[in-house]
Amino acid sequence: MDTTNAFSKEGLLADSYVLHTVFELIRIAQIAGFDENGKKIFIVDYHTEDSVEFERYSEHSKEGTNEVKIISELVPYTKDALIFRKNSTSAIFAKNFIETILKMLSLEEVVIVGWDTDICVMNLINKILKTINKLLR
Numbered sequence: 001m002d003t004t005n006a007f008s009k010e011g012l013l014a015d016s017y018v019l020h021t022v023f024e025l026i027r028i029a030q031i032a033g034f035d036e037n038g039k040k041i042f043i044v045d046y047h048t049e050d051s052v053e054f055e056r057y058s059e060h061s062k063e064g065t066n067e068v069k070i071i072s073e074l075v076p077y078t079k080d081a082l083i084f085r086k087n088s089t090s091a092i093f094a095k096n097f098i099e100t101i102l103k104m105l106s107l108e109e110v111v112i113v114g115w116d117t118d119i120c121v122m123n124l125i126n127k128i129l130k131t132i133n134k135l136l137r
Helices: 016-031 072-078 097-102 117-136
Strands: 041-045 082-086
Touching: 016 072, 041 117, 082 097, 097 117
Parallel strands: 041 082
Antiparallel strands: none
16 A cells, blocks of 8 residues: 555655565465455555545655655555555545455455555554454354
């Protein structure tokens, strides 16, 4: 999640330190049985000019900029992947995201990795668990 230029290579929220995790992200994908032809989901920050997120965070990942692009090191892994654009700190609100996840309820294990784990990854996990728990009651 959010393995884009905005959080690593350019822009106000970029921190090149996260790039040291790239090889680990690829390794995790391979251990999980994914390769360049496997099914993966990429979630990218993709903000409109008037995004409410800019009230809390510096402007970043604006549509039409290089910041919204997945880093070049991971681009080969986007082949046949589902890519969701989010305009908030949780991908749960991305177009068709929740419908896609609900079709995957039979999965026994899900691995979620990414940058900004204390915001976007945590928000996604919490909202997915709440949604699934409501459905299973």
